Amino acid sequence: MSLVIFGQPDNGVIQMAYVVENIHQAMEQWVKRLRVGPWFLLDHFTGVDPLYRGQPSKADASLAMSFAGHMMIELIQQHNDAPSVYRETIERRGYGFHHWGVATNQFDRDLAEYQAAGYELGFFARVPTGGRVAYMDTTAHLPGMVELIELGAAFDPAFSGFYRATIGWDGKDPVRSFM
Numbered sequence: 525m526s527l528v529i530f531g532q533p534d535n536g537v538i539q540m541a542y543v544v545e546n547i548h549q550a551m552e553q554w555v556k557r558l559r560v561g562p563w564f565l566l567d568h569f570t571g572v573d574p575l576y577r578g579q580p581s582k583a584d585a586s587l588a589m590s591f592a593g594h595m596m597i598e599l600i601q602q603h604n605d606a607p608s609v610y611r612e613t614i615e616r617r618g619y620g621f622h623h624w625g626v627a628t629n630q631f632d633r634d635l636a637e638y639q640a641a642g643y644e645l646g647f648f649a650r651v652p653t654g655g656r657v658a659y660m661d662t663t664a665h666l667p668g669m670v671e672l673i674e675l676g677a678a679f680d681p682a683f684s685g686f687y688r689a690t691i692g693w694d695g696k697d698p699v700r701s702f703m
Contacts, residue, residue: 535634538673539596539625543610547586547601548699554590555698560597562693563588564686566702568603571649571657576608581647583608587702589683591690596625596683609646609659609669623659623669631656631674638662638670652703653678 544550554560574581583606588599602610638660647659655674
């Protein structure tokens, strides 16, 4: 049986993510121009035991998340010049769309399936909600990467809270703490 998160099915796209030059300006524009908010900001995220293309990663990024309807939107600003999946995109084509996030209850299975299909693991880390993420480099076939997002642990309470905050949002407190 598939778990349904925010109206999106397990193993379905739950997120669209963008690399931005300035996360605070980007959040302000999403609030002002698109009425998306509030944003939940995590400053200086590195992940736990992060790996970039198989090597330890030193990338330092801020992440902000909100919802537009049932779709989670993530904004990402990298603060340093360390090699990363974000820096690759910025250098290749500039700021903008980066990846789709796909929820999965079968993280190891789905990771193995992407690898068996020939997609390289670009980034892997454990995250604050207790799960794991894996960015699969699908850019040879798609206009972005696919991030596998492991369901479970604190994922549902955290992201359900973000989602609920967007319903009927009155525009107050447009930037809030992630945790």
